[in-house]
Amino acid sequence: MAVKYQDYYEILGIPRDASAKDIKAAYRKLARKWHPDLHTGKKKDEAEEKLKRINEAYEVLKDNDKRAKYDRLGENWQAGQEFDGADRDGFHYYRTNINPEDLGGFSDFFASLFGVPGAAGTSPFQSASRPGQDIETNLDLTLEELYHGGNKSIRLTSRQLCPDCQGQGLRGRGFCSRCGGTGNLPEEKNLDIKIPPGVYAGSTIRLKGQGSQGLGGAAAGDLYLKVNLLPHPLFKVQERDLETSISLRPEQAVLGDKVKAPTLEGSVTVTIPAGSRNGSRLRLKGKGLPLKEGGRADQYLLIQIDIPRDLTEEEKNLYRKLKEIRQGGDGK
Known part of the structure; x- marks a missing residue:
């Protein structure tokens, strides 16, 4: 019995040389768009049908062996043409008369190529044990949290195994209605994490076992938190050094003075040397961020x-007097 060729690449909207990462990204985007729970009436029926084809395409293209077999077929068939299920290139294609009810959410083309899901000896799905995927997300920290460390609560949205199909995406001979065949459901959870002192922007904190659930009792993946430093109203970070501005009056810059300056450990008294110029910097040793090798970097005060x-x-008269003096001399 001839069946119509299904272009799985076209269904997912990706090129034939798409990477595994691109395939997964396209699938997730379409699965969210066409999830039946997001539609009503006739649109819901249309969404269910589209999601079946999307799941079928992903089931084939995510698997290297099934994708390779499908790609060999695609060299000789085009979308819309009929496929008769004959043996070609050393591959067997199933030619049995197929009851549509046995296919569940799969097309007759899929069954002709890979067999009926759930049929003895022909199922392309295996209930194998598989470790959970690692998850990576950003962790936004203030400069104070980066400096001191401590405890922080975060709310994380992740995807966990669907309890109805245990991550298989299938129930019986069709797709799982609860997860739409994706095998997972969104989950929000709160985590209390410990921030070690001295972490730096771009570093990663690993939380073992806080990633996606494993399949078939396998271990869960890990959660990787990539540290992202939030802007600070006073300090700029230059690698491990800090910089902040300090304002001086003209007489303080000319004659020198003692002023208060902010640091991450509180304000300190700083001696301003006489003759300080605008734009020059004063160094506060050991007032910067913690160093990997121990100790602390420096903080710099930018004079304005x-x-x-x-x-x-x-005061204006004194400035006029100063102007007269300067004009009476060499003006330098």
């Missing part, structure tokens, strides 16, 4: 000279 806006008449 600020002219007061509320000068008294007496």
Whole structure:
């Protein structure tokens, strides 16, 4: 019996040379878009049918062996043409008369190529044990959390095995209605994590066993938290050093002074040397972020000279006097 060729690449909207990562990404996007729970009425029926074809395409293309067999077939058949199920290129294609009810969510083309799911000796699905996938996500930290470490609660959205089909995506001879054949369901959970002091932006914190559930009793995957540093209103981070600005009045810069400056451990008193220029930097040793090899990096104070806006008449007269003196000399 001839059946119509199914173009699984076209169904997922990907090229024939798509990588495994691209195949998975396309599948997840389409599975979310056409999940029946997101539609009503006739659209729900249409979504169910589309999701069957999407699941079928993914079931073939995600498996290297089935994809290779399908690709060999695709060299000789085009979408829309009929496929008669004959033996070609050393592969057996099933030619038995197939009861449509036995196919569940699979097309007759799929059954002709791989056999009827669940039939003895022909099932392309195996209830094998498989470790859970690792999950990677960003962990946003303030500069203070990066510096001091401590405990932090986060809310994580992940995908866990569907309890009805145990991650297989199938129930009986068809797709699992609860997960739409995806094998997993979204899950939100709260995690209390310990941030070690001295972590740095771009580093990764590993939480063992907090990834996706394993299949068939296998171990769960791990959760990897990639540290992302949030902007800070006072400090800039330059590798492990810190930089912040400090404003001085003209007389403080000229004559020197003692002023307060912020650090991550609180304010400290800093001696401003006489003759400090705008844009110059003062170094506060050991006031930066923790170093991997121990100790701490440095903090730098960027000097900015600020002219007061509320000068008294007496202060203005002194500036005029200074101007006269400078003009009477060499002007330098």
